[in-house]
Amino acid sequence: MPRIHDLSVNGARVEVDVDAETPLLMVLRDDLNLTGSKIGCGEGMCGACTVLIDGEPIRSCITPVAVAAGKAVLTIEGIAMNGQLHPLQQAFLEVGAFQCGYCTPGMIMSGIALLAKYREPSEAEIIAFMQGNICRCGAYRRIIRAIQQAATTLSRAATWGAVR
Amino acid sequence: MSTELSKTMGPGVDQSGGGRRPFWGEPDVPEIGSWLHLCSDGTVEVYTGKAEMGQNIRTSLAQAVAEELRLPVASVHLVMADTDRVPFDQGTFGSRTTPIMAERLHKVAAAARELLLDLAAERWQVDRTQLTMANGKVHHCSTGRAIGYAELTGGRRLTKDWGDDAPVTPPDQWTTAGQSVPKVDGQAMVTGQHRYTTALTRPGMLVGKVLRPPTFNATLTSLDTTKAEAIPGVIVVHQGNFVGVAAPDRPTATRALEAIQAEWTASKQIS
Numbered sequence: 373m374p375r376i377h378d379l380s381v382n383g384a385r386v387e388v389d390v391d392a393e394t395p396l397l398m399v400l401r402d403d404l405n406l407t408g409s410k411i412g413c414g415e416g417m418c419g420a421c422t423v424l425i426d427g428e429p430i431r432s433c434i435t436p437v438a439v440a441a442g443k444a445v446l447t448i449e450g451i452a453m454n455g456q457l458h459p460l461q462q463a464f465l466e467v468g469a470f471q472c473g474y475c476t477p478g479m480i481m482s483g484i485a486l487l488a489k490y491r492e493p494s495e496a497e498i499i500a501f502m503q504g505n506i507c508r509c510g511a512y513r514r515i516i517r518a519i520q521q522a523a524t525t526l527s528r529a530a531t532w533g534a535v536r
Numbered sequence: 537m538s539t540e541l542s543k544t545m546g547p548g549v550d551q552s553g554g555g556r557r558p559f560w561g562e563p564d565v566p567e568i569g570s571w572l573h574l575c576s577d578g579t580v581e582v583y584t585g586k587a588e589m590g591q592n593i594r595t596s597l598a599q600a601v602a603e604e605l606r607l608p609v610a611s612v613h614l615v616m617a618d619t620d621r622v623p624f625d626q627g628t629f630g631s632r633t634t635p636i637m638a639e640r641l642h643k644v645a646a647a648a649r650e651l652l653l654d655l656a657a658e659r660w661q662v663d664r665t666q667l668t669m670a671n672g673k674v675h676h677c678s679t680g681r682a683i684g685y686a687e688l689t690g691g692r693r694l695t696k697d698w699g700d701d702a703p704v705t706p707p708d709q710w711t712t713a714g715q716s717v718p719k720v721d722g723q724a725m726v727t728g729q730h731r732y733t734t735a736l737t738r739p740g741m742l743v744g745k746v747l748r749p750p751t752f753n754a755t756l757t758s759l760d761t762t763k764a765e766a767i768p769g770v771i772v773v774h775q776g777n778f779v780g781v782a783a784p785d786r787p788t789a790t791r792a793l794e795a796i797q798a799e800w801t802a803s804k805q806i807s
Contacts, residue, residue, distance in 0.1 A: 398786065398790075401735070402787045402790075406728070407728070408727070411734055449728050452727060465723065465726055468716070468718070470725060471590060471592055472589070472592075473590070473721070473726075473730055474590065474732060477726075480726065509590065
């Protein structure tokens with residue numbers, strides 16, 4: 373079977389040696405020790421494993437690592453800049469948009485993709501875009517608030533354009 | 537309540553009141569030092585058999601102790617369900633942590649607070665009613681003196697017993713407990729650094745994987761595990777139609793599983 377030998381993850385080139393069909397999530401967690409992206413349902417339904425490939429949110433538990441080859445993978449570990457939290461991370465903290473926190477990395481990665489698409493997302497747009505991310509603790513109202521708060525922060529700070 | 541359930545819960549659900557209430561049939565642990573320690577760096581370590589599993593008791597129990605010891609929540613660190621270090625606990629279930637463990641820690645911490653006041657009054661030879669506590673220190677207002685908790689205790693284990701009559705802070709006076717506070721570990725959760733069970737490793741831990749047959753109720757007809765067993769650290773388990781591997785880590789277990797050659801005969805499928 374074909375194998376994948378290098379990837380670009382969070383702006384760095386990393387060497388791996390994995391079967392091309394291995395789910396990206398397992399490569400991130402097992403081979404690269406990036407355990408921020410979570411194993412939830414394992415079948416692409418819950419969104420806990422969401423990462424960005426060239427800016428697009430994907431379910432890394434059902435995405436073969438080969439899909440990420442030659443592209444830029446961004447995970448929850450790679451979105452803070454110079455020790456400063458991404459505005460959406462900061463907003464999740466300030467709003468308290470999570471209880472157990474297990475869905476949070478996936479929520480934030482989907483949220484970042486959302487904020488790249490909508491500068492001022494309406495509640496309806498947020499709900500539609502975030503449909504694929506499930507929070508069993510039920511923090512949805514606060515998640516919506518956190519995304520709105522981050523949208524406001526981002527509209528004021530152009531410096532975060534790089535990660536958007 | 538059924539007799540069986542009553543037996544399991546023991547006298548802990550006794551609602552008759554009076555005396556120190558039994559603790560869910562668990563042995564009473566009377567010593568303050570079994571439950572908390574005042575560390576020399578000004579923090580408090582708290583020991584509880586309750587486990588954090590997303591319900592945020594690491595935060596709410598820290599609030600209970602912080603309230604009684606007049607400390608910021610960030611100064612309270614919980615050691616949870618580490619059975620070498622915490623008092624015996626039947627488990628974390630039935631929504632009992634807040635009514636039972638939070639109440640207990642309020643009492644233990646309030647008893648520790650009283651002890652600290654006694655120690656300070658003795659050390660300074662003053663009336664303890666002139667003493668106040670704030671931010672990890674006991675203060676004597678009229679002389680402006682202040683002393684840290686661990687300095688008072690000399691870092692020693694608190695061997696005094698807590699009592700069921702410990703003067704806990706009435707809820708209507710709470711400023712930390714019962715309030716909305718930033719989550720302990722919140723920063724780790726939004727950065728992906730928080731370790732959940734699936735990310736934990738232990739010394740010598742093996743990861744198991746099962747070789748799944750292609751169909752329901754398939755029969756294993758031939759098996760060659762030579763290549764899998766040649767991988768360092770891999771153990772192959774085979775019993776009847778069950779084949780599995782154990783390996784030092786997940787990628788190795790995956791490789792070992794891939795290296796197994798198996799043939800199966802499908803039985804008649806249900807649908």
